[in-house]
Amino acid sequence: MSERWARTLLNGYRLAGAAVYPLIGPYVAWRASRGKEDPARRRERYGRPSKPRPPGPIVWIHAASVGETNAVVPLVRRILGYGVNVVLTTGTVTSARVADEQLGERVIHQYVPLDLKPAVDRFLDHWAPDLAIMAESEIWPMTILELGERRVPQVLVNGRLSDRSFQSWKKRPHIAEALFENLAHVVAQSDVDGEKFQALGARPVTVSGNLKVDVAPPAADxxxxxxxxxxxxxxxxxxxxxxxxxxxxxxxxxxxxxxxxxxxxxxxxxxxxxxxxxxxxxxxxxxxxxxxxxxxxxxxxxxxxxxxxxxxxxxxxxxxxxxxxxxxxxxxxxxxxxxxxxxxxxxxxxxxxxxxxxxxxxxxxxxxxxxxxxxxxxxxxxxxxxxxxxxxxxxxxxxxxATTVEAMRGALDKTLRALDPFIHPLVVKARLETANGG
The missing domain is CATH 3.40.50.2000 (Glycogen Phosphorylase B;)
Structure with a gap:
């Protein structure tokens, strides 16, 4: 498959998503009936915001489910500590509950928009993020392409690729390259994961270890x-x-x-x-x-x-x-x-x-x-x-x-070092706007 053909397929994916968008309502309603969507917040899945955008720079962080959400909570807290706003999206009801319990009103939580052009465009038009951070293996073609069109830096953190996903991408190298070239940086969990991302065309790639090691043990009453x-x-x-x-x-x-x-x-x-x-x-x-x-x-x-x-x-x-x-x-x-x-x-x-x-x-x-x-x-x-x-x-x-886990810690600091070139300008921008009364 040539590079031109790969880009044609991705463009077709974009058009197909726009075409099926009006028909997606029954599917979301069915998921809500089974407890997999929050009925009161279904509009967020179409990219319709439920909260106003605050002034100043915004970092969009996406974590799919409970495990990924727990893993990025310390990262979210550190970014909030810099004085930068964070919009945290998740894909499940339980992960939304985790976000609320651990971060509360400090963070703006939204359900992630469906990976369809109208929903993604509406989400990006409203929130206008200055940086997008995706966790683990969240490779959504439409979202990646639309962020790329808007020149929004995208960083994959705690990145991992299963053997199955890697083999699937290897069969479509030009499509993989057309997507992964939009990533400004990949911070991989392990050397093996880093090598997989590099083989698929991601540049640059660094290895941080697993963010899940740097979280506190699960609490209990x-x-x-x-x-x-x-x-x-x-x-x-x-x-x-x-x-x-x-x-x-x-x-x-x-x-x-x-x-x-x-x-x-x-x-x-x-x-x-x-x-x-x-x-x-x-x-x-x-x-x-x-x-x-x-x-x-x-x-x-x-x-x-x-x-x-x-x-x-x-x-x-x-x-x-x-x-x-x-x-x-x-x-x-x-x-x-x-x-x-x-x-x-x-x-x-x-x-x-x-x-x-x-x-x-x-x-x-x-x-x-x-x-x-x-x-x-x-x-x-x-x-x-x-x-x-x-x-x-x-x-x-x-x-x-317990000893092994302790020795594995440190992924959060390594991830923040990789993110510093993207976050530092936003910190400066936020401080200047605050000083100027913006």
Whole structure:
């Protein structure tokens, strides 16, 4: 595919987006009916602002979902501390809640506009950002092209590319180059990610490490932790967190395999998508297991087999109830989930082998002794059994994970250094406008 043909395709994408824009309403309404959109703020998805633009320079920061939002919160706070306004966009209801809880009125939160020309244009016309910062793997063609047309510097921070995404872009090198040439800087999570971005034409590329390491451990309500700990008592526990379809079944079967060896064993299962909890509870009850859902008023009894974590935003609570955590989307799913939160909370980390999206974090934890990979259900049961039986080995893993995470810190400062050439002029501009009464 030639460069000219790639640009023709991207222009076609722009025109197609404009054509389907009038028809997108039913889709957004359907998402709202399923709780995936905020009905009261649906207009923001069309680029229609719900707040006025403040005077002075603005940095637009986009983080797709909860993990990315948590990762950029310290970055947002530092930029706000310079006296520069920030518009933070997210794509999910839960990430909007995180933004509100952690940043409140200090930041202007909007839902990200659909990647269609009318919506993106309307958003950019109103907010007129001086700098756009995107987190992780947020490559939206229309948004990138429109920002490029307006000469707005674009920086990708905490950048990562999964193997699948990289191979997909490699098949379309001219399209990749036509998009990535619009990025003024890519700050990648790892050396491997940096090499991928460079191979696709991004320049310049620097490596910062993972911003998710520089966040505080997930918080928990102390009273809730104390209450559940009192109900659990001295029972042995392990957890399967951020699980995807099929992994809850594996965790329940591991529980059945181990409960005779470890009297009173309690297994904590926290699905990535808690809306599946009703189905999962019925499935586990059908296996002869007694299940208590976190959202129920039922207490954990001595004969409770499974605590089903069917809430959002309480990972810190569940991880404080155990010293062993299997991290999902790694046995029956692909890509893995973030192992850093369990490691931060002194938890021995277990995972399946499909952890491509968090390769660098897992490699460091494996090298440091804070994590182990398992191949299947039997191997997972063996690992949990070993750690429950051997306190010294369990505590060594817990300490190794915490030490590894501490050694990985520093991504925030490296990211800010990469952003300084873009942010410093805005700081000067903001101070001059304030001094002049602008």
């Amino acid at each position: 102390d009273a809730a932790v104390d209450l559940l700990r009192s109900q659990i008592g001295n029972r042995p526990t392990w957890a399967a967190v951020s699980t995807h379809d099929g992994e809850e079944q594996v965790a329940a079967e591991v529980h059945r395999m181990l409960r005779n060896r470890h009297s009173g064993l309690l297994t904590i299962i926290v699905p990535r998508h808690p809306e599946r909890a009703g189905e999962l509870a019925s499935q586990m009850s059908g296996m002869g297991l007694k299940v208590v859902r976190r959202t129920s008023s039922e207490s954990i009894a001595p004969d409770t087999d499974i605590l089903l974590g069917d809430t959002i935003g309480e990972m810190g609570l569940y991880l404080r109830l155990t010293e062993i955590a299997f991290v999902g989307r790694s046995l029956t799913g692909e890509g893995g989930q973030n192992p850093l939160e369990p490691a931060m909370l002194d938890t021995a980390v277990l995972s399946g082998r499909n952890v491509q999206n968090f390769r660098d974090a897992y490699q460091r934890l494996l090298d440091g002794g804070g994590a182990r990979l398992v191949r299947d259900k039997e191997m997972l049961a063996g690992a949990v059994n070993y750690l429950l039986t051997n306190e010294s080995a369990r505590r060594e893993m817990m300490a190794a994970g």
